[in-house]
Amino acid sequence: MTATLRHLVLVLGDQLNSDASAFDGFDPTQDAVWMAEVQEESTHVWSSKPRTVMFLAAMRHFALALRRLGRPLHYRWLDDPDNQGSLAGELRAAIARLQPQRLIMTAPGDWRVLQALRAVAAEADLPLELRDDRHFFSTVREFAAHAQSRGSLRLEYFYRELRQKHGVLMEPDGRRPLGGQWNFDAENREAFGAAGPGFLPARSQFPPDALTREVIALVQRQLPDHPGQLDSFAWPVTREQALQALGEFLSERLPLFGRYQDAMWPEEPWLYHSHLAAALNLKLLNPREVVAAAEAEYRAGRAPLACVEGFIRQILGWREYVRGVYWTQMPGYLEHNSLQAKQDLPAWYWTGETEMVCLSAALRQTLDHGYAHHIQRLMVTGLFSLLYGVAPAQIHAWYLAVYVDAVEWVELPNTLGMSQFIDGGLLASKPYIASGKYIQRMSSGSYCRRCPYDPAERLGERACPFTTLYWDFLIRHEALLAANPRMVMQVRNATRLSAEERTAIQQQAAALRQPKPRAGTP
Missing domain, CATH: 1.25.40.80 (Serine Threonine Protein Phosphatase 5, Tetratricopeptide repeat)
Known part of the structure; x- marks a missing residue:
């Protein structure tokens, strides 16, 4: 490499493809790659251990792949004593040390990260060239x-x-x-x-190799209080493993x-x-x-x-x-709250300690594996949050924190638009609301048979909280929902309730929302 560094190519933890547009025209004799593991990416939301391990293990394996390709690489480890703790701080230090003439990267997927890197480039008076992400079918x-x-x-x-x-x-x-x-x-x-x-x-499993085991130990040491378990971590963290997982899904x-x-x-x-x-x-x-x-x-x-x-x-x-x-x-999407949701996220979302069997199962599974399938996210954890009225910023932070596949460009619209319907119907044409009987039907009653609550009941000690909150949601948002053609039947059913029953439902729903101690939260 020459004494003058022409291009410093920035690679983020969700840009682990060697054919990315950022590498177009890469010359190993005068260009270099920059990657950094930083604490901030696990603490700006209370990132679960499986999610953090997924990113760091995949990054470290990709760094090896880059070196095999002969691409000069400047890589900062999370536990390096000189680590600045943030992408902005690490990039600022790299610019001072390497003195590149230009910064190049494939466009980030995260608005927050893009703004931070742009600010550092402007501060250093360096051009930052953003290239289209060819990973997607559309721009x-x-x-x-x-x-x-x-x-x-x-x-x-x-x-x-x-x-x-x-x-x-x-x-x-x-x-x-x-x-x-x-x-x-x-x-x-x-x-x-x-x-x-x-x-x-069987699930496709990839037992951690030595490099991933090092990451697991690092995360246990650096982020001991973060939620989630790592005993079953077996996600694909290399391209070769990902291709194997794809093949097994297709055939099995x-x-x-x-x-x-x-x-x-x-x-x-x-x-x-x-x-x-x-x-x-x-x-x-x-x-x-x-x-x-x-x-x-x-x-x-x-x-x-x-x-x-x-x-x-x-x-x-x-x-x-x-x-x-x-x-x-973006960035205005984060400010939507068309349903005026303002409740605190229940503390048991971080532990799974609730008597509602379907919710406990989905939450514990999430914490154990960093995974739940889309109906568990939309119609169990997301449905309860929507009916309960959790503040958008809190439920967004939870979804971004707990899943190994969570990156903001896909998580935020799915959470605030599809799941919580707080964007005024921009993303989805209706709120996806249901009583506990939907969960009973899609699980063939397997959760409800073990549960102290009855999905058919909306009032009384055995009333399913999903069902009580479902009817309360219809009552609270009746005017808004009545204007939605896809909600006519559900709203009509709510209007048939007597005044006494409506009041009783609202009182029981209010009791469900009584604030509980938030022990265990960040």
Whole structure:
């Protein structure tokens, strides 16, 4: 390397792809790569141990891969005595030490991080070149143009545009969808039945190697009070492992993914889901290869169209959609609170210590593995928070903290828009609310049989808190919900309640919201 450093290429913990746009034109004789592990990324929210280990282990393995590629690398370890504790502080120190002529990076996925790095570059009077993230099927500019042309945002239309543009699950003419329809939800989303799921394929597991074991020990030492367990940590932290996990999902779980994607069962966290979100969000996998591989399974006759379409819609559709919403709405998206939610997050969200069996199971699973599937997030932990009225900033921080796949561009719109409906209907067309009977149905009663509460009851000692809070939610937000065509039937049911019953429901809901000690929270 020459005495003068031409380009310092900045790589973040969720940019672990060696073919990223930041590396275009990279010259190892005059350029170098910068990466840094910093405490702030685990403390700006109370990041769980599995989430922190996932990021740090993947970063350290990627650093080895970069060195094998012959790319000069300046890497700061979390426990380095000179570590500045923040990305901004570490970049400032690297600039002073290395004196680069230019900073280059693929556009970050996190608004907060982008603002911090821009500020450091401006302070140093250095150009910061941001390059498009080729990891995605669309650019933020393309999403913004779509949103402007539509007037209102809906996933279905954006998804169809991307299907046509990229030729995914399309007839040879490129205009008609395979199977004659765009969406196969009606053929998916069954419960398991009273007998349960029966035989289930094993989760893809990758026992920690020496490098990951070092990270686990580091996190236990540096962040001992953070939530979560590491005994079962077995996530893919390299590209090779991620590709293996993809292959195992395609062959072992994709054929039944759609059918059971909304089903729940106690002590069965993995079911038929892909468990690939973390690998995708850290860019160990490219969504194009995932989508192409899933489509190939259908065309080879190994997976039904309904399952494949449902899976592809999560990646080509929803994932792209929420990214567009995030970047076109930030930073103001964080300020939305159309439902005026203001309750503190219950302390037991950090421990799982609640008598509600479905909630306890989802929370304990989350803390044990850093994982829960989308219905557990939307219709168990998220549903309770929505009905309870948790302040948006608190529930956002919880979701960002606890899941190994959590990065803000995907977590924030999913939480505040889809789950909590506090953006005024920008992301979703209706609030996803239900009583405890929805959970009973999608778990075939397996949780409710063990629970002291009855999902059919909304009043009294045995009333399910989900059910009580569901009716209270309809009463509290009756005027707002009545204007939503998709909520007419639910609101009509609430209007049929007598004045006495409405008052009793509101009183019981208020008792459920009585503040409890917040021991165990950060």
